[in-house]
Amino acid sequence: xxxxxxxxxxxxxxxxxxxxxxxxxxxxxxxxxxxxxxxxxxxxxxxxxxxxxxxxxxxxxxxxxxxxxxxxxxxxxxxxxxxxxxxxxxxxxxxxxxxxxxxxxxxxxxxxxxxxxxxxxxxxxxxxxxxxxxxxxxxxxxxxxxxxxxxxxxxxxxxxxxxxxxxxxxxxxxxxxxxxxxxxxxxxxxxxxxxxxxxxxxxxxxxxxxxxxxxxxxxxxxxxxxxxxx
Numbered sequence: 490x491x492x493x494x495x496x497x498x499x500x501x502x503x504x505x506x507x508x509x510x511x512x513x514x515x516x517x518x519x520x521x522x523x524x525x526x527x528x529x530x531x532x533x534x535x536x537x538x539x540x541x542x543x544x545x546x547x548x549x550x551x552x553x554x555x556x557x558x559x560x561x562x563x564x565x566x567x568x569x570x571x572x573x574x575x576x577x578x579x580x581x582x583x584x585x586x587x588x589x590x591x592x593x594x595x596x597x598x599x600x601x602x603x604x605x606x607x608x609x610x611x612x613x614x615x616x617x618x619x620x621x622x623x624x625x626x627x628x629x630x631x632x633x634x635x636x637x638x639x640x641x642x643x644x645x646x647x648x649x650x651x652x653x654x655x656x657x658x659x660x661x662x663x664x665x666x667x668x669x670x671x672x673x674x675x676x677x678x679x680x681x682x683x684x685x686x687x688x689x690x691x692x693x694x695x696x697x698x699x700x701x702x703x704x705x706x707x708x709x710x711x712x713x714x715x716x717x718x719x
Contacts, residue, residue: 490580490581490655490668490669490671491580491581491609491610491611491653491655491671491672491673492526492527492580492610493524493525493526493609493610493618494524494525494604494606494608494609494610494631494673495523495524495525495606495607495608495609495610495719496520496521496522496523496525496532496605496606496607496628497522497607497608497626498522498523499626500520500522500607500628501515501522503627504520504628507627507628508520510679511534511542511679512541512542513534513542513544516544518546519532519544519546520532520544520605525549525606526549527549527550527576527577527580528548528549528550528573528576528577529548529549530546530547530548530549531546531547531548531549531604531605531651532544532545532546532547532604532605533545533546533547533602533603533604533605533633533635533651534602534603534605534630534682534686535600535601535602535603535635535686536683536686536687536688538688540687540688545602545635545649546649547602547635547649547650547651548576548648548649548650548651549576549580549604549650549651549652549653550573550575550576550577550578550579550580550650550651550652551576551579551580551582551592551593551596551634551635551636551650551651551652552572552575552576552579552636552638552648552650553592553595553596553636553638554595554636554637554638554639555592555595556572556575556592556638558571558572558642559571565642565644565645568640568642568645569645572638572648576650579592579652580652580653581652581653581654581655581671582634582652582653582654582655583654583655583656583671584632584654584655584656584674584697584700585656585700587634587654587693588692588693589693592636593634593652595636596634596635596636596652597634597693598691599688599691600634600635600636601632601633601634601635601685601686602633602634602635602651602686603630603631603632603633603676603682603685603686604630604631604633604651604653605628605630606628606629606630606631606673607622607626607627607628607629608620608621608622609621609631609672609673610713611662611666611668611672612666612667612668613665613666613667613712613713614664614665614666614667615712616714616715617712617713617714617715617716617717618712618713618715618719619662619665619666619710619711619712619713620710620711620712620713620719621661621662621672621708621709621710622708622709622710622711623675623677623707623708623709624706624707624708624709625707627677629675629676629677630675630676630677630682631653631654631673631674631675631676632653632654632674632676632685632699632700633651633652633653633654634651634652634654635649635650635651636649636650636651637649637650638650653673653674654673654674654700655671655672655673655674656671656672656673656674656700656701656702657670657671657672657702658670658671658672658702659672659702659703659704659705659708660705661705661708661709661710662702662705662708662710665710665712672702672703674699674700674703675703676699681699684696684699685699
């Protein structure tokens, strides 16, 4: 399970070169840097009904439109705590079954998006964290799904949310991480990014080839011992 990823500060130096292909620009508050964890606000990119790219701030951890707080959550504070608890268990979706498993299947056909990252973390086989980056140290995109939840309770805001897709580990991840052997799907080709998000494509079979593990030869890993920060 991937529960932490990063957008390095140096993305601000070259980000406009990448975002130009999406006809977007770096915007303060919209494209932020740092470490991102479950329920944090993160940047997602998706295509609107006119096939134009749109940047959206979303909470990491999918909250489907059908979600309802528990009966014990009677106040706005309780509802927010309840939904964040739910979201923390909805941060990763298996690419193999994302089209057929609740709650992902309701978003898969038409609510696909991308999460922007420059690296991600997994538990290291020797303890601490394994910090994975691309060899060119550039940004990449993680296929994701989005949803919007409208609150029926006054004082509780609507929530835009997302979940990242994971796949089988490549050789580098398989031999350096512990625990559940998965890794985020990684896309770098802009045509593939558009293909994944296109609302004209609705079938999993049309996208399955995009979910292959990223080439291990194009990734590097740094072992971050427990207690150290990156």
